[in-house]
Every structure is written in C-alpha cells, then in structure tokens.
Amino acid sequence: MAEDPRDWETETRLVRGGMARSPYGEISEALYLTQSFAYDSAESADERFAGGPGFIYQRFGNPTTQMFEDRLALLEGAEVCRATASGMAAVHVALTGLLRAGDHLVAGRALFGSCRWIISEWLPRFGVETTYVDATDIDAWKNAVRPNTKAFLVESPANPLLEVTAIGAVAEIAHAAGAKLVVDNVFATPIFQKPLALGADIVVYSATKHIDGQGRVLGGAILGAEPIMTESYKDLLRHTGPALSPFNSWVLLKALETLELRVRKQTENAGKVANVFASSGKVKKTIYCGRPDHPQAAIIANQMTGGGNVVAFDLGSREAAFRFLNALEIVDISNNLGDAKSMATHPCTTTHRSMPEAERLEIGLTEGWVRMSVGLEGAGDLSRDVSRALDAA
Ligand SMILES: *Cc1c(COP(=O)(O)O)cnc(C)c1O
Numbered sequence: 001m002a003e004d005p006r007d008w009e010t011e012t013r014l015v016r017g018g019m020a021r022s023p024y025g026e027i028s029e030a031l032y033l034t035q036s037f038a039y040d041s042a043e044s045a046d047e048r049f050a051g052g053p054g055f056i057y058q059r060f061g062n063p064t065t066q067m068f069e070d071r072l073a074l075l076e077g078a079e080v081c082r083a084t085a086s087g088m089a090a091v092h093v094a095l096t097g098l099l100r101a102g103d104h105l106v107a108g109r110a111l112f113g114s115c116r117w118i119i120s121e122w123l124p125r126f127g128v129e130t131t132y133v134d135a136t137d138i139d140a141w142k143n144a145v146r147p148n149t150k151a152f153l154v155e156s157p158a159n160p161l162l163e164v165t166a167i168g169a170v171a172e173i174a175h176a177a178g179a180k181l182v183v184d185n186v187f188a189t190p191i192f193q194k195p196l197a198l199g200a201d202i203v204v205y206s207a208t209k210h211i212d213g214q215g216r217v218l219g220g221a222i223l224g225a226e227p228i229m230t231e232s233y234k235d236l237l238r239h240t241g242p243a244l245s246p247f248n249s250w251v252l253l254k255a256l257e258t259l260e261l262r263v264r265k266q267t268e269n270a271g272k273v274a275n276v277f278a279s280s281g282k283v284k285k286t287i288y289c290g291r292p293d294h295p296q297a298a299i300i301a302n303q304m305t306g307g308g309n310v311v312a313f314d315l316g317s318r319e320a321a322f323r324f325l326n327a328l329e330i331v332d333i334s335n336n337l338g339d340a341k342s343m344a345t346h347p348c349t350t351t352h353r354s355m356p357e358a359e360r361l362e363i364g365l366t367e368g369w370v371r372m373s374v375g376l377e378g379a380g381d382l383s384r385d386v387s388r389a390l391d392a393a
Contacts, residue, residue: 005074010191015257018070020063031250032063058246060238065249069221071256072211075190076203078223080230082237083249087186087206088114089242090220094182094204095119095151097232101127103150106179108135108165110158110363113351115184119153134362135165136296138173145177154200155184160347160371161312161364162187162287164296167303171199180228186210189338191263192306201228207252209338210309213262214255217248262340262376266309269342269382270374276383277313282390284314284368309374310337318367320393321346325370327392330377330385337373342382344372 005017022030035058039045048054055061065083073081084090095118099105107119109132119130133140135154152174156165167183174181182202183195189210195203205211207219220242222233237243244252267290274288286293289300290307300307315321325333325344334343335350345351348367352360360366374382 006077008074010075011260013074014071014259017074017256018067018072018253020067020070029067029250029253030064031246033246034058034062059241059243062243062246062249064246064253065244068244068249068253068256071253072190072205072207072221073223075256075259076196076223077194078196078203079226081221081223082229082233083207083244083252084220084222084237084242085244085248086218086242087204087208087220088118090204090206090222091115091184092118092122093233093236093240093242094202094222095123095153096126097236098151098180098182098202099123099126099128102148103128104146104148105130105151105153106141106144106149106174107132107153108155108158108163109133109359110135110161110163111153111155112159112184112186113354115153115155116355136163138166138169141170141173145173145179149177149179151179152181153184154181155187156193157187157289157308157310159187160351160369162289162294162310163363164289164294164299164304166296166299167193167195167198167200171201174201175199186338187308187310188304189259189263189306189308191260192267192308193304196224198303201225209336210263210266211252211259211338212255213259213338213340215336215339215341217251219244219248219252263309264306265376266338266374267306269376269379270309270311271307272379273372273374273382273386274307274311276386276390277311280387280390282315282320282393284316286314287312311372311374313370313372314366314368315370315393316368318346318348321368321370324389324393327389328385329388330381331372331389337371339373340376342373342375342377344370347371 069081131144180201183200277286331342335345
C-alpha cells in the first residue's frame with residue numbers, strides 16, 4: 001500500500017486504521033475467537049517462540065486485539081498500544097511496570113477512586129510511597145520530587161470536578177527528576193487531547209468509557225513509544241494476564257469507527273446543557289471544560305481541542321442534589337460516563353464515597369455536587385429534562 005496511514009485524517013484512521021483483512025476480504029473486521037495458534041512446522045513454532053512474527057497465545061496477543069491496538073495507536077499518534085481487560089488493569093500495569101520497592105510516585109490528589117486505592121492501599125505493600133499534590137499547582141509537583149521519584153501520575157481533566165493540569169509543565173518536572181509521566185486521558189478522550197505530544201511518556205485509557213460509548217464492554221489501553229512499551233510492559237502484560245478478550249477487542253475496534261462523531265455530538269450537547277446549569281439560579285457553580293469560566297481555561301486552550309462531555313455542578317446540598325437526580329426522566333442515575341445515554345451521579349455517595357471527608361473537602365467535593373455525562377440524545381430533550389429537574393431541586 002502506497003498510503004501511509006499516519007498521513008490520514010482522524011476520521012480515516014478511526015475507520016480504516018489497523019485493519020488486517022483475512023484472505024476472504026471481509027469488510028467488517030474479523031473476530032478471531034481463538035486462544036492459541038497452529039504452526040506449519042516445528043521450525044516455525046521455534047521461530048515464533050524466538051520472537052519472530054505471528055501469534056502464539058491469546059494472553060500474548062490476538063489478531064482482533066491487535067487491530068484494536070493498532071487503530072488506537074494510530075489515533076493517539078503512539079508507536080505502540082497494548083490493550084487490557086479494563087481501564088484499571090491499564091492503570092495498574094502502567095504504574096507497576098515503572099515502579100519497584102523503594103521508589104516514589106507523585107500523583108494528583110483528585111483521581112478516579114480505584115486509582116487512589118491502588119496508590120494508597122496496594123502500592124505501599126510493595127514498598128512504593130506516594131505524595132499526592134494539588135494537580136493544578138505546578139510548584140507542588142516540583143516540591144514533591146524526591147531522589148527516588150520514578151513516576152508521576154496525572155488525570156486531566158480529573159474526576160469528578162474536572163480540574164485541569166498543565167501536562168507539558170508537569171512532564172518537564174518529571175523528566176528533570178528522571179521520572180516518567182503517566183497520563184490518564186479518559187475524560188479528555190483521544191479526540192481532544194494528545195498527552196504524548198505534550199510530553200507525557202505513557203497514556204492510559206479506560207476504553208469502557210467513550211471508546212465503547214455504548215455501555216457494553218470493559219476495556220483499557222496503555223500507549224507509548226516502542227522502547228518503554230517493550231522494556232516496562234511487554235513481559236508484565238504477557239505473564240500477569242490482563243489481556244483484553246478478542247470479543248471485547250472486536251466491540252471496541254468497531255466502536256472506534258464512530259468515536260469522533262459520538263464525542264463531537266456529546267460535546268456539543270454538553271455545552272448546551274452546561275449553559276442551562278450556568279444560567280440557572282438553582283446552581284451555585286458549574287464547571288465545564290468547554291466554558292471560558294473554567295478555573296483553568298487558559299491551560300485548556302493550550303492543550304485540549306474540545307471540552308468533552310462531562311459537566312459538574314453544585315446544587316448546594318445533598319438534599320437538592322438528590323431531588324434533582326430523582327426528578328430526571330430521560331437522563332439516567334448512573335456512575336458511568338462517556339455513554340450514548342446521558343447519566344448523572346452524586347459523587348459523594350457513589351464514586352467518591354470511600355474517600356475520607358477531609359480529602360473530599362481538599363478537592364472541593366461537597367455534598368451538593370452532581371456530575372453529569374452528556375450523551376447523544378436530542379439537546380432539546382436533555383435541556384428540558386435538566387431544567388425540570390432543576391425546578392424540582
Ligand atoms: C473508569 C475510569 C477508570 C477505570 O476504568 P475501568 O474500565 O472501569 O476499569 C480509570 N480512570 C478513569 C479516569 C476512569 O474514568
């Protein structure tokens with residue numbers, strides 16, 4: 001093929017990137033539901049086990065999974081993508097592949113709940129200490145560095161109040177300290193933010209969110225340059241077994257075809273819904289990355305090309321938040337995000353309930369906050385539904 005897929009526009013990458021047709025010439029990518037592979041000869045088995053091309057076993061790789069990995073790598077502009085069974089498997093592997101006993105990690109303090117569990121409860125068992133910082137404060141990242149700091153973890157925008165971190169500035173601090181920067185890019189999506197181009201070493205996704213976007217399967221991905229992906233992750237992925245199933249790979253591969261369309265429409269809807277909240281007397285504060293009144297709007301303008309589909313708003317009390325949620329007729333009460341269906345959740349009693357109150361207050365998460373993931377429904381219906389719920393709040 002004379003065309004270099006790396007020259008393609010985003011939409012073309014998403015529809016055609018990574019496709020490996022079988023001799024049947026199928027239009028829809030094939031689902032290779034197979035655990036292992038037969039070799040033409042003992043010699044060819046010998047060659048493959050010595051590292052030659054071809055598949056060996058599903059835990060190491062699979063043609064359908066590889067199509068998903070290659071398509072996502074092409075979208076991200078990464079040399080290598082490795083798929084995992086969930087976003088949390090990706091975060092866990094991304095961190096443990098870089099850290100060993102005696103090492104130190106610096107992480108933003110507003111993180112997805114299970115990421116905080118890995119860092120606060122799990123890594124200490126293996127002798128890894130972490131300093132949590134206010135991710136919006138560049139000096140805090142600098143001051144947290146120790147001689148044994150080996151990795152930084154940034155989630156930007158962060159869950160649930162959409163704090164944004166200047167990825168390039170944090171990458172410089174990490175690299176000056178001899179550490180690697182891992183960015184959890186779920187909220188920004190691969191459409192609106194490219195952490196590797198901003199200086200990150202590793203990007204992780206929960207493909208469960210926007211990449212599936214239709215509420216079906218779990219999945220995750222780790223992306224980066226070839227040397228670090230091989231050195232830090234290849235053996236870890238092979239031998240600890242977080243492989244994504246071929247079926248889920250196929251679902252996610254096909255979902256990538258429409259990712260850009262979906263994320264753009266969700267974002268358009270989110271902007272409209274955010275305006276309803278921002279102009280309502282019932283809402284104390286609205287945070288949305290696509291609005292000029294976002295606290296880090298200047299950084300967003302530098303590193304994101306769209307606001308994404310999550311809106312957070314403060315109704316002042318748990319009672320008002322519950323009245324709002326219970327009055328919704330179209331939008332679901334659910335803690336997921338990135339879906340075609342709009343959903344809203346009360347973080348204090350759901351996603352962030354295990355976070356101690358003092359830490360919740362540190363990130364500004366009081367009882368009145370609601371987080372909404374805006375979907376693909378008609379913007380008029382969504383605006384009407386949230387307006388009615390605001391009246392009830
Ligand atoms: C959902 C999520 C994860 C975890 O992904 P799973 O696929 O649920 O394991 C990690 N980070 C962020 C920011 C998320 O939203």
